[in-house]
Amino acid sequence: MQTAAIIKPRAQETRMLMKLGVYTAVLHDKPLPEALRIIKDLGLSSAEINSGGFVPEPHLPGNLLDSETARQEYLGQFEAAGVELTALNCNGNPLDPNPGRGRKHAADILRSIEIAAALGVKRVVTMSGTPGTEAGATKPAWNVLPWDSAYLDVRDYQWNEVAIPFWKTVQERAAHFDVKVALEMHPGNVVYNPATLERLVTETRATHIGAEMDPSHLFWQGIEPIEAVDHLGSLVFNAAAKDTRINSVARINGVLDDVGFTRPEAGATGTIELGGGYVLSTWPKSSSWDFVAVGRGHDVHWWSGFLNALERIDPDMAVNIEHEDAELGQVEGLASAAQVLLAASEARA
Numbered sequence: 001m002q003t004a005a006i007i008k009p010r011a012q013e014t015r016m017l018m019k020l021g022v023y024t025a026v027l028h029d030k031p032l033p034e035a036l037r038i039i040k041d042l043g044l045s046s047a048e049i050n051s052g053g054f055v056p057e058p059h060l061p062g063n064l065l066d067s068e069t070a071r072q073e074y075l076g077q078f079e080a081a082g083v084e085l086t087a088l089n090c091n092g093n094p095l096d097p098n099p100g101r102g103r104k105h106a107a108d109i110l111r112s113i114e115i116a117a118a119l120g121v122k123r124v125v126t127m128s129g130t131p132g133t134e135a136g137a138t139k140p141a142w143n144v145l146p147w148d149s150a151y152l153d154v155r156d157y158q159w160n161e162v163a164i165p166f167w168k169t170v171q172e173r174a175a176h177f178d179v180k181v182a183l184e185m186h187p188g189n190v191v192y193n194p195a196t197l198e199r200l201v202t203e204t205r206a207t208h209i210g211a212e213m214d215p216s217h218l219f220w221q222g223i224e225p226i227e228a229v230d231h232l233g234s235l236v237f238n239a240a241a242k243d244t245r246i247n248s249v250a251r252i253n254g255v256l257d258d259v260g261f262t263r264p265e266a267g268a269t270g271t272i273e274l275g276g277g278y279v280l281s282t283w284p285k286s287s288s289w290d291f292v293a294v295g296r297g298h299d300v301h302w303w304s305g306f307l308n309a310l311e312r313i314d315p316d317m318a319v320n321i322e323h324e325d326a327e328l329g330q331v332e333g334l335a336s337a338a339q340v341l342l343a344a345s346e347a348r349a
Contacts, residue, residue: 018307018310018311018315018316018317018318018319018345019045019046019084019086019316019317019318019319020044020045020046020241020318020319020320020321020338020341020342020345021039021044021045021046021047021048021083021084021086021318021319021320021321022035022038022039022042022044022046022047022048022320022321022323022334022338023047023048023050023089023240023320023321023322023323024039024047024048024049024050024059025050025055025089025322026322026323026324026330026333026334027059027330028050028055028056028058028059029330032058032059032077033077033080033081035047035059036077036078036081036083037081038331038334039081039083040081040082040083042334042335042338043338043342044083044321044338044342045082045083045084046083046084046086046318046319046320047078047083047084047085047086047320048086048087048088048089048125048318048320049085049087049088049089050088050089050090051088051089051090051108051111051112051115051116051124052090052092052104052105052108052109052111052112053089053090053091053092053105053108053109053126053127053275054091054092054093054105054274054275055091055272055274060088060115061074064115064118064119065111065114065115065118071118071119074119075119075120085119085121086121086123086238086318086320087116087121087123087124087125087182087238087318087320088112088115088116088121088123088124088125089124089125089126090105090108090109090112090124090125090126091125091126091127091184091186092104092105092108092109092126092127092129092275093105093127093129093130093140093189094106094108094109094126094127094129094166095128095129095130095131095140095158095162095163095166095190096129096130096131096140096276097131097132097137097138097139097140098138098139098140098276098277098278100275100276100277101274101275101276101278102129102276104275105129105275106129106166109124109126109170109181110169110170110173112124112126113170113173113174113177113179113181114173114177116177116179117177117178117179121179122178122179122180123179123180123181123182123237123238123318124174124179124180124181124182125181125182125183125184125212125238125240126181126182126183126184127183127184127186127189127191128163128167128183128189128190128191128196128200129163129166129189129190130142130158130188130189130190131157131158131161131162131163131190132158133154133157133158134153134154134157135157135161141154142187142188142189143155143158144187144192158190159190159199159203163190163200164200164203164204167200167203167204167206167209168204170209171204171205171206171207171208171209174208174209175207175208178208179208180208180209180210180237180238181208181209181210181237182210182211182212182237182238183197183200183209183210183211183212184212184214184217184240185197185211185212185213185214185217185218186214186217187217187221192217192221193218193221193223193228194211194223194228194231194232197210197211197232197235198232198235201235210232210234210235210236210237211232211235211236211237211238212237212238212239212240213225213228213229213232213236213238213239213240213310214239214240214242214322215240215242215243215244215298215306216240216242216243216244216291216297216322216324217244219243219244219246219289219297219298220244220246220255220288220289221255222255225306226302226305226306226309229306229309229310229313230309230312233313234313236310236313236314236317237317238317238318238320239310239317239318239319239320240319240320240321240322241294241303241319241320241321241322241337241341242291242293242294242321242322242323242324243291243292243293243294243295243296243297243298243337244289244290244291244292244297245289245290245292245296245297246288246289246297247286247287247288247289247290249286249287249288250288250289253288254288255288255289257284257287257288259284259286260283260284260285260286260287261281261282261283261284262281262282263279263281263282264279264280264281264282266279283326290325290326290327291324291325291326292325292327293323293325293328293333293336293337293340294321294336294337294338294340294341295336295337295339295340295341296325296336300340300343300344300347301344301347303340303341303344304344304345304347304348306344307319307344307345307348308348311348319341321334321337321338321341323337325337
């Protein structure tokens with residue numbers, strides 16, 4: 001789809017107290033100037049750029065810490081496009097016991113904080129990570145419901161021996177550079193809901209670690225994101241715009257359903273490498289739930305309430321679309337999400 005064919009919302013008439021934009025990973029096949037033009041043509045004003053972790057960073061030059069000239073030239077591309085760089089995104093698993101991934105992702109986060117500060121960007125989005133079950137483990141393990149004390153042992157190791165020490169280091173670095181680190185509450189990580197986020201903040205005595213409020217991961221856990229925003233309050237630093245559709249099969253299998261996931265061939269066309277020899281699993285054809293574009297799981301009214309809740313915390317907060325709807329094309333999905341998000345912004349009380 002050509003961006004010229006997009007029906008543009010009335011961006012100039014929209015109440016745009018908040019910064020609405022796009023996480024540009026979906027546009028990694030395009031040069032940065034073209035990606036920024038697409039964002040602007042959608043009536044949006046914010047960009048979140050990948051800076052390491054699971055996926056490459058083609059929209060972030062490697063010399064930004066070396067040269068003020070390089071930084072100014074880079075930021076000049078955003079200024080020319082009329083789009084603000086509001087966050088870096090470094091989603092990965094910094095606690096992975098596989099050194100080929102864990103160490104790299106941990107270093108990526110620490111470096112992203114420094115790059116953000118050098119660019120004058122105040123937010124780095126990432127994930128908390130998942131350790132192994134014990135010292136010497138080789139693969140990460142998500143430990144959720146410790147009904148058996150063996151799982152309590154795993155939880156104690158993962159938090160006390162791995163997660164808390166690492167995130168104390170991140171807090172120290174983030175405070176030094178005055179950059180807020182926003183954790184996506186993503187199942188599969190030690191921080192996956194408000195309670196685990198609050199635990200990490202408390203245990204690390206954090207002033208610069210909080211939440212990236214991505215409602216999509218909360219919906220399928222049965223969490224009401226607007227109530228979660230109100231509960232966390234000032235711990236919400238940044239937000240994503242991604243929706244979730246709960247499918248009818250969830251009435252039978254629930255939402256913790258591993259049926260149908262398969263392993264794609266490494267190196268094959270379309271396979272997404274995640275580092276350390278791992279790849280993104282193929283999603284089930286008959287899934288309990290799916291990530292969908294904004295508005296395809298929850299309507300404009302819900303998204304308007306979500307924006308209102310975020311605005312109560314920080315009217316200047318960025319809300320960036322993350323497009324992972326497999327049923328819609330690249331720009332088609334962004335356009336669909338942008339239209340709903342802008343309508344939700346206009347509808348706010």
